Every structure is written in structure tokens, then in C-alpha cells.
Amino acid sequence: MSTDQWNVQERAAQISHDLVSWNSEGGLQGEADFAMRLRDYLLEIPYFRENPDDITIYPAYGQPQTYNLLALVRGTGKRTLGMAGHYDTVSIQNYHELAHLACDPVPLREALIADLASRSLSEQEARALADFQGGDFVPGRGMLDMKSGLAAGIALIEHFSTLEGREGNLLFMTTPDEERESRGMRALREDLPGYLAARGLELDAAINLDATSDQGDGALGRAVYEGTIGKLLPFAYVIGQSSHVSYPFEGISAQLIGAEILRGIEGNTNLADAGGGDVAPPPICLEARDTRNVYEVTTPERFWLSFNWLFQSGTAEDRFTQFRAEVEAALTRATEAFRKNAAAYGALIQASPGASTGAARVITLAELRATALADAAAEKAFADCEASLAGIDNPLELSRRLTEWLANAALLKGPCVVIGFAGLHYPPSRLDPADPRAADLLAAIEKAEAWAVAAEQPHCRRPYFQGISDMSFLGQPKKKGADVVAQNTPAARLVDEPSAEALGFPTVNIGPWGREFHQRLERVHGPYAFGILPKVLKEIAIAFLAPKA
Structure with missing residues (x-):
């Protein structure tokens, strides 16, 4: 099935709404329960119903106990492309009187429209009202950051599992705690080498599925980020x-x-x-x-x-x-x-x-x-x-x-x-074109960008993802100059110490776009997140996993 014939919009939208309905605020019980709920959800997909052992749960750090989930769809050979994202969200408290609807996008949109239409508005609120009335933007806690990105990844592995003669392997990885100390991704980094070795796989590259903001028409939101910014406190x-x-x-x-x-x-x-x-x-x-x-x-x-x-x-x-x-x-x-x-x-x-x-x-x-x-x-x-x-x-x-x-x-x-x-060091990252795996990933991205142009959804290339994210630890072993942080951080919990076995591999960020991260009016652009993004990811995956000539 070609990408153009893949009718993914409705399926990705449904997955997004389902994931948002599971409140997973950081540090609360919903975050602790999320991975197990997702495992049961994925087991409804025929491939995983037949191959339940291809879903793996690992404990992460922190209390209450949280978990990382890995869902593997096997094809041929060792070559594997990863897709990653976090499932925790920030608090729903800033929805105030609408907090009970924060995880229910359809009635939330109607309630937000009613509220915004009833009073004088700031320029920002007027834009949100127009976005909601236009029908393309979907609200909800975590809908933008970043469950619509997870939904695109899930839709892709489900679709990939139906392809006959599929080449390579797709590994979907989702983690807790990105919003606080990235404890989920840092724990997964330690488990990945053993996980891959036990299955005879090689993780050659990964795509982080985090979202970005665009206050315009999406020209900047439809982006491929070749790296991520770093952070110190x-x-x-x-x-x-x-x-x-x-x-x-x-x-x-x-x-x-x-x-x-x-x-x-x-x-x-x-x-x-x-x-x-x-x-x-x-x-x-x-x-x-x-x-x-x-x-x-x-x-x-x-x-x-x-x-x-x-x-x-x-x-x-x-x-x-x-x-x-x-x-x-x-x-x-x-x-x-x-x-x-x-x-x-x-x-x-x-x-x-x-x-x-x-x-x-x-x-x-x-x-x-x-x-x-x-x-x-x-x-x-x-x-x-x-x-x-x-x-x-x-x-x-x-x-x-x-x-x-x-x-x-x-x-x-x-x-x-x-x-x-006073906090965790998030190191910056950037693709190294001298790495053959990075060169392969860039070549696959270029093919996907060509498809996006033909679909009248052109993508831009940006050097650094500006939001602090798990991308700082995904495929990133210990960075030069990090010892000074370890030596000058008073709390041992806030020192990142990757093991010598931690894997290094090229990582980019390609995710949905929307407006107002973490805010009451958080919203994702649905046509791109549900209809275009999964297809872009498919184009990259097929091209990257194809055997070299």
C-alpha cells in the first residue's frame, strides 16, 4: 500500500483521543498506570495479539513507580528504526472550572468555544477561538505535548505490521517523566543495550515525536529538527x-x-x-x-x-x-x-x-x-x-x-x-553527517520531504529543537564537559551518569505542531498531526529500513 492510499486520519485521531482520555499528570497515579493501559490497548492490534512478547515493560525511576513501554514490529534483518516519546503531561489545574473536561477533547472544545465567545478577548484568545471554530485544532491536556505524536507512532507501527515482506524493524518507545527529570528515558537508555542484544537487533537511528509551536500557518511547525538544544541550571x-x-x-x-x-x-x-x-x-x-x-x-x-x-x-x-x-x-x-x-x-x-x-x-x-x-x-x-x-x-x-x-x-x-x-544537565545534540547512519537517516528524510512537497505540505529543516526534551538522552552517551556538572551538583539524584554501555545513535525530532504548550488553550493542528505526520514517518521508515543497494 502506498503512503497516499493509507487512510490514516481517522485512526490516528482516534488513538490521540484515547490516549488523552487517560489522565497521566506527572507524579500522579495516572502516570504510573499509563504504560500498563497502553500495553492492553496495543494488544488489540492483530500483530501484537499474535506476538504479545513483542511488547516489553521496564520499570523507570521515581515514585510512584512508573514504566517504560517498548513495542516492536519485526520485519527482516537486524536494522531497526526507533520512534520515541513521553506520555506524562503537566497538571490540568490551569483549566480551572473546565478541569473535569481537560482529558475529553470533544466536549472541551465546545466548552472553550462557549467560554471564549462569551467575553471580550485578548489577541491570543481570539486566535484560539478562531482555531476551534474552524475545526482544525483539537484541545486537551497532552493532545499537543505529546500524545498526538505518540498516536502517529502507534498508527505507523500498526500499519507497518500489515505490510507483507516488510524490511527492517520498527521499535516504538514511550516513557514517563519527561516533564520533570527525564527519568523514564534515562532508565530506558540503560535497558536498551540488553533489550536489543537479546533480540539480535541494531538500533541504527531514532525519531523523537515531540511537538512544536507555530503561531502561523504551520510552515515552521512542519519541521525536521536535526538536533536539540541543551540546558543547564x-x-x-x-x-x-x-x-x-x-x-x-x-x-x-x-x-x-x-x-x-x-x-x-x-x-x-x-x-x-x-x-x-x-x-x-x-x-x-x-x-x-x-x-x-x-x-x-x-x-x-x-x-x-x-x-x-x-x-x-x-x-x-x-x-x-x-x-x-x-x-x-x-x-x-x-x-x-x-x-x-x-x-x-x-x-x-x-x-x-x-x-x-x-x-x-x-x-x-x-x-x-x-x-x-x-x-x-x-x-x-x-x-x-x-x-x-x-x-x-x-x-x-x-x-x-x-x-x-x-x-x-x-x-x-x-x-x-x-x-x-541546581538541576539535571540536558546536553545538546546534533546529527553528525560523517556518521553513515546519520547520512542514511538524512537521505530517508529527504525522500519524505519530497513526498511532503508533492502533498503540498512542505517541511522546513531546523537545526535545534528549542524545547527541552528526552532527545538530550535518546541515543546520547556521556558528553564531553559533563564531569563539571556532576562535580558541582549537590543532589546525586540530579546527576546524569550514563553507563559505559549506553548506545549512541543519530536522532532527529519530527512531531505534530500546534499552539500554547501546557496552557488552557493547548491545541494541536489535527489535519497535520493525524493525516500528514504518520505518512511522513512512514516514508522515512520505509526508505531508511530498505536494504542498501
Whole structure:
């Protein structure tokens, strides 16, 4: 059957609606139950009914216990193409009074239309109303991010299983926890080598099926991403010297130093990564807070900042070097300005306003850890502290509290700034054309793009998927420069340590498009997600799995 004759629209739409109906909010029971429900769903497909052992369940990380699902459709030979995506979603709470419909797309669309049509609208809301009234866009929690992508993959493996004389193998992989710490994909990465070896397969490439946003006509949403952006969460834990507010120049406020760090880094376009043929957004602050919880007329001694830093070129070590330089410069600016103010105030009162503070310095979390954990007893005490905080799901809070413990254990005095990483390192990736497997994948994509042009659905080629995704770990063994993250991350849970057996293989992202990820008006463009995307994936799969001439 040719791609043009494959009437997939209705089937892919039905699968999408079914998957969305299973609420799988991250960290809740629905996420824990999803893989088993999907297994039963796939067993209704004739191929899997006859070959139930080709569906495999592996435990992932985290509590409640979640699971990865692998569904294999066998053809001939060892050559295998993977398709991957996550099934967890963000919370439904931002649907507010319509939360009970968040996982029921048909009545949800009618309710959203009724709501939007009843009041004055922002430009964004007016666009959503037009989208829903036009009939092409489908709402629902996870419909865009990313169950319509999973549905395209499921529709393809179902169709592939009906082809006679099929060449190669298709492996569908779906995982939990992408929205938090990618624990599902990182667990699967460790299980894949044994899984493939036991079946005599070689995973030569994979397609991530994550969605993208397009506020236009889809020209940018119908995209092939040759890589994914990387992410770091650097932090600055500031320790000042507190003083009574009536005698401010007897110390220096941690907030002053923190404010200067924030001013120097927040939105600084000089820190935006412009390498690798793309431009990443500049670093943005995720959290800035005084760490005390009581009222005092004393200047704050400690202040915490954490930043989101996206990049696609260079290494994590390169970014950490930049971050340290910015923090050191900000610390110098803050202390020098405060000393000038002290001198000016002394002139006004014709007396000394207070002794100057000690020399300010920046130290790394690794240096702090070495001082604080100087013996086995200290190491055990820190391990006990970390274990007691295991229930904290917020990586920023967990990292802040562990850093604070280390600072107290080391008797660290200010003015000083501790720098490190407050979350999981998502490394960037990009296809390497010198890899023969990547060259084969690109050749298959070019054939699919030619079909899309003929179908009047042209695709664009983009270098980096801009949303943080499991693509950072799919087919990506340990990256150069990652050791600096491991050494400077306080929480062991937030350190990614792929095993030596982790497989490397080329990965691209090709998924549905829509608008307003994670929002009340989240919606996918149905005609593309259900009708075109599965056919594009089929064209790639058939071309990639075909024997070489």
C-alpha cells in the first residue's frame, strides 16, 4: 500500500483521543498506570495479539513507580528504526472550572468555544477561538505535548505490521517523566543495550515525536529538527555579612550582591549562545530569594539565585566558565559600589561608618564539598540529609537546601558566592553527517520531504529543537564537559551518569505542531498531526529500513 492510499486520519485521531482520555499528570497515579493501559490497548492490534512478547515493560525511576513501554514490529534483518516519546503531561489545574473536561477533547472544545465567545478577548484568545471554530485544532491536556505524536507512532507501527515482506524493524518507545527529570528515558537508555542484544537487533537511528509551536500557518511547525538544544541550571548561593539596618556599612547585604548578579546575567544577550548555526535565548532567572523565614531588622546574610541557560554549542564546562566570570564581575561591582557608598556616608557623618568587609570570593560547589565533607562522619551526615530530603520534587529547593547544609558544615563566611548546578544537565545534540547512519537517516528524510512537497505540505529543516526534551538522552552517551556538572551538583539524584554501555545513535525530532504548550488553550493542528505526520514517518521508515543497494 502506498503512503497516499493509507487512510490514516481517522485512526490516528482516534488513538490521540484515547490516549488523552487517560489522565497521566506527572507524579500522579495516572502516570504510573499509563504504560500498563497502553500495553492492553496495543494488544488489540492483530500483530501484537499474535506476538504479545513483542511488547516489553521496564520499570523507570521515581515514585510512584512508573514504566517504560517498548513495542516492536519485526520485519527482516537486524536494522531497526526507533520512534520515541513521553506520555506524562503537566497538571490540568490551569483549566480551572473546565478541569473535569481537560482529558475529553470533544466536549472541551465546545466548552472553550462557549467560554471564549462569551467575553471580550485578548489577541491570543481570539486566535484560539478562531482555531476551534474552524475545526482544525483539537484541545486537551497532552493532545499537543505529546500524545498526538505518540498516536502517529502507534498508527505507523500498526500499519507497518500489515505490510507483507516488510524490511527492517520498527521499535516504538514511550516513557514517563519527561516533564520533570527525564527519568523514564534515562532508565530506558540503560535497558536498551540488553533489550536489543537479546533480540539480535541494531538500533541504527531514532525519531523523537515531540511537538512544536507555530503561531502561523504551520510552515515552521512542519519541521525536521536535526538536533536539540541543551540546558543547564547554574546557581549562585550568596553569603554576605549581615548588619543592623541602622549600621549597614558594618557588613554587606547578600541581597545587594545577588541583585548585581541578577542584573548582570538576566537576559544578557552577550551570553546567548550563537554557535552551531542557531541562536539560543539568553539565561533567565528562575528563582531569586532570601533564605530566611523570619522578620529581622538585620540585612540578609544569604541569598539564592538559579538560572535557566540554554545552549547548543560548546560544553557545560564552557558555560560554567562563563557563569563564574559573570558572578565574579558582579561580586566585584557590588562590593566596590558599596565601599564607595560607605565612604560617602562617612564623609556625611564625619565618622567611620564601619570597618570594610573581608575580601570577597567565588568558590565552586565542588570546592565547598571538599571542605565540608573532610571525613567519613561528615559524608555520612550529608548522605543522611540528602535522604531526608528525597521527597522534595523541586530540584531548585533540593539543591538550595543541600548547598546550605554544606555551607553550614564548612563554617563558610562571607562575602562569598558558591556556584554550582541546581538541576539535571540536558546536553545538546546534533546529527553528525560523517556518521553513515546519520547520512542514511538524512537521505530517508529527504525522500519524505519530497513526498511532503508533492502533498503540498512542505517541511522546513531546523537545526535545534528549542524545547527541552528526552532527545538530550535518546541515543546520547556521556558528553564531553559533563564531569563539571556532576562535580558541582549537590543532589546525586540530579546527576546524569550514563553507563559505559549506553548506545549512541543519530536522532532527529519530527512531531505534530500546534499552539500554547501546557496552557488552557493547548491545541494541536489535527489535519497535520493525524493525516500528514504518520505518512511522513512512514516514508522515512520505509526508505531508511530498505536494504542498501
